[in-house]
Amino acid sequence: MKTSDFYYDLPQELIAQTPLERRDASRLMTLRRTDGALEHHHFYELPDFLRPGDCLILNDSRVLPARLLGQRLPGGGACEVLLLIDRGNKTWECLVRPGRKMKPGTRLSFGNGELMAEVTEELPGGNRLVRFDYDGIFLEVLEHLGKMPLPPYIKEELQDQERYQTVYSKVLGSAAAPTAGLHFTPELLEKIAAMGVGIGYVTLHVGLGTFRPVKEEDIESHPMHSEYCVISQETADLINRTRAAGGRCICVGTTSCRTLESFAREDGHMEPSAGWTDIFIYPGYKFKVMDGLVTNFHLPESTLIMLVSAFAGREHILHAYEEAVKERYRFFSFGDAMFLY
Structure with a gap:
């Protein structure tokens, strides 16, 4: 078909x-x-x-409130990371933006440093492996900092x-x-x-x-x-x-x-x-x-x-x-x- x-x-x-x-x-x-x-x-x-x-x-x-908005370090350019799959050892497979500026080794900061991360690998297809560094429980940090990942056809902010x-x-x-x-x-x-x-x-x-x-x-x-x-x-x-x-x-x-x-x-x-x-x-x-x-x-x-x-x-x-x-x-x-x- x-x-x-x-x-x-x-x-x-x-x-x-x-x-x-x-x-x-x-x-x-x-x-x-x-x-x-x-x-x-x-x-x-x-x-x-x-x-x-x-x-x-x-x-x-x-x-998961899996959409994280933050800054690239050093320099402070904006970035967006969307968590897809937990790969263990504080590492997630993610969609990232802007992709061309998120090479392996790029460091990231979310919530004024409450959550830090580093891009560790670029995968076939363009996704990235990102390793996170934080205090406490990751899901609680996400509940605090993350946003709901609405589908691409929804343009309105969810109240x-x-x-x-x-x-x-x-x-x-x-x-x-x-x-x-x-x-x-x-x-x-x-x-x-x-x-x-x-x-x-x-x-x-x-x-x-x-x-x-x-x-x-x-x-x-x-x-x-x-x-x-x-x-x-x-x-x-x-x-x-x-x-x-x-x-x-x-x-x-x-x-x-x-x-x-x-x-x-x-x-x-x-x-x-x-x-x-x-x-x-x-x-x-x-x-x-x-x-x-x-x-x-x-x-x-x-x-x-x-x-x-x-x-x-x-x-x-x-x-x-x-x-x-x-x-x-x-x-x-x-x-x-x-x-x-």
Whole structure:
């Protein structure tokens, strides 16, 4: 299949720049996979589409305030460092700006010297290894000095950093939010649990590769980024019990989907697991465990629109997106949601 098979035309003004005041007030388009039937709802109506005996699987990863603004030493020129992967020994793989002035040996200062660093290596592709020097606990220093690494299509400054975290976020490590979960409130989750829907959590630390465009004309040539994920015994048991009793396994977000599909056996049985995944799901993929998906609207020609097309059919998805543009839905991270079932 060609990358251009997943293109759609999106007016810039439909890219949501800020979150709605109420998380669950966003719109919810439902898409039935069997025939492509669409309906328009609001996210707080999601329980109407769930059944007692289903399970809902959410990604509890929490976004690191991983964007650091500082100065290069000596001289004081401005720099920006975005933490991507913890490589151990106080060293992180990072995106840096300005790249041409951040050669190995460059020293950096953040927060008037509260956090110091040195670029130690330039990696193929342009990322850098950066070794940090600080007192205390690095995550606490980050909470103090770091900013939220919003996606490149969001130009507005975020007023409340917690609005780029899900209400159930727990395990620090993502470079971007698992945004399908941003619509949930504690009250909505309580209502869903009270219906008899099991709620389970996985952890997948979202990498910035999720925003990387597919540049190859043939999608199968695209090198997929790796992300670290974990499935607990408790969540594996919940999924296995749900499926054995005839319930549906519904993933919240493509990250939860990729986690389950990476580690499920061919028959859909789950075991507790942890490790890196670079699973690339596109049309032709046979889903082993996922029966429904709550997701946002994704970028044209992205790996994520390919994933939802694999689940609901490319023609159905492109028609739904065309309808969403016509109905002025809000797109991407702070935008509206879909329920595919």
